[in-house]
Amino acid sequence: MAVQEIDRVGFVQRWEEWHRGHEQVLADPHGxxxxxxxxxxxxxxxxxxxxxxxxxxxxxxxxxxxxxxxxxxxxxxxxxxxxxxxxxxxxxxxxxxxxxxxxxxxxxxxxxxxxxxxxxxxxxxGFTHTPAYEPDPRWSLTGRYLPFETPRPTTVGASVEGLQHVYDAPGQVEFELDGASYRLTAFNGRQPGSLQVLFTDATSGVTTYAANRTVSVAAPDADGTVTIDFNRASNLPCAYTDLATCPLPPAENRLPVPVEAGEKIPYQRLHG
Structure with a gap:
């Protein structure tokens, strides 16, 4: 087996472990x-x-x-x-x-x-699992964190009509995809220094949930380098239930290109 194949096998295994853990949290008895x-x-x-x-x-x-x-x-x-x-x-x-x-x-x-x-x-x-694209290393992108001088209060809509959320955005993440450069506004993640990016793309409402997806980004390196792994783009709770108040992405986080990676529309939305 070639080194590239070995790396791909490990990449897929790590993704599968992540996705199992993600779904275990979702299916918690009180989740x-x-x-x-x-x-x-x-x-x-x-x-x-x-x-x-x-x-x-x-x-x-x-x-x-x-x-x-x-x-x-x-x-x-x-x-x-x-x-x-x-x-x-x-x-x-x-x-x-x-x-x-x-x-x-x-x-x-x-x-x-x-x-x-x-x-x-x-x-x-009735929950079994969430459909997802096959993990592919090409969707794990190296980017750059661009911090704002001071965090910017950013108002976004919500999955509940008429509701708004306000988050402090510490900066943006910049990356290239198929030769084009994009910048997405990032919010603070759950772990210190980490980031959370809400986004939509050209698959939204087609193969992925229309309103939003989210991807976690580990804390930037000392030089601002980040990894944006769209294979780990996941649904928010509003993709499964109308009883969630999830935030929508800022307007600038609507990518015009398809991100054919990460979680797809839940079966519950497709068949119910």
């Missing part, structure tokens, strides 16, 4: 596929069929009033009667237990919400 509803809270205490208690939001934050016999477990302690979660920060989430379910209490786009997560939700139970 996004387990969400049964998205509830927008207001000052009127309201009961919902998939969560105990009457929920509301006030100047003091999210409140719940539990009836006799109802219980939530918050930070390991059983809660009865009235409980205040306080003011929740934008994009933060608090997770509490109700029997075998988990209730996510969160703020998105300035609005307080709850999202009950039930392991028996048919979307989760």
């Amino acid at each position: 996004f596929l387990a969400i049964t509803s998205l509830r927008w809270l207001d000052q009127e205490p309201t009961r919902f069929p998939d969560a105990p208690g009457a929920w509301s939001t006030t100047a003091e934050g999210v409140q719940v009033q539990l009836d006799q016999g109802e219980e939530l477990v918050v930070d390991g302690a059983a809660v009865h009667g009235h409980h205040s979660f306080g003011v929740i920060a934008e994009r933060a989430s608090v997770y509490v237990t109700a029997g075998d379910a988990v209730i996510e209490v969160a703020k998105r786009g300035g609005h307080d919400i709850i999202r009950p997560r039930h392991p028996e939700n048919p979307l989760r139970v």
Whole structure:
């Protein structure tokens, strides 16, 4: 076996390991596929069929009033009667237990919400895997990180109509593809120094999810070199469920060329 073939085998194996881990997170008993509803809270205490208690939001934050016999477990302690979660920060989430379910209490786009997560939700139970392009080293590109002098607040739309998100963009990533140069605005990733790039391309709405995909970029080298591996372009939760509030890419992140790599449209969207 030639060295190039050995490298390709290792490349595919590493991609397969990454994709298995990615799908395990997605299919977690209390992951996004387990969400049964998205509830927008207001000052009127309201009961919902998939969560105990009457929920509301006030100047003091999210409140719940539990009836006799109802219980939530918050930070390991059983809660009865009235409980205040306080003011929740934008994009933060608090997770509490109700029997075998988990209730996510969160703020998105300035609005307080709850999202009950039930392991028996048919979307989760029926999930098998997400289709994807075959991994190909040609889609693992070497690029350059171009930091802004100061992070730029960037407003983007959301998968929920009328909702907006604001992120601080630390810079852009620049790369070449088929002889043309492109720059994409990057947001901060989950790991310190890493980056997250939301994008669409000419496959969006054809073979890949129309609204967005995302690719993680490891922290730049000392000279700003980055690797943008579009084989690891993945769907956000909104590709699977309408109960997500995922951000949309900035306008400048809409690539005019097809990126035939990474995850495709989930079966759930194709057949349901």
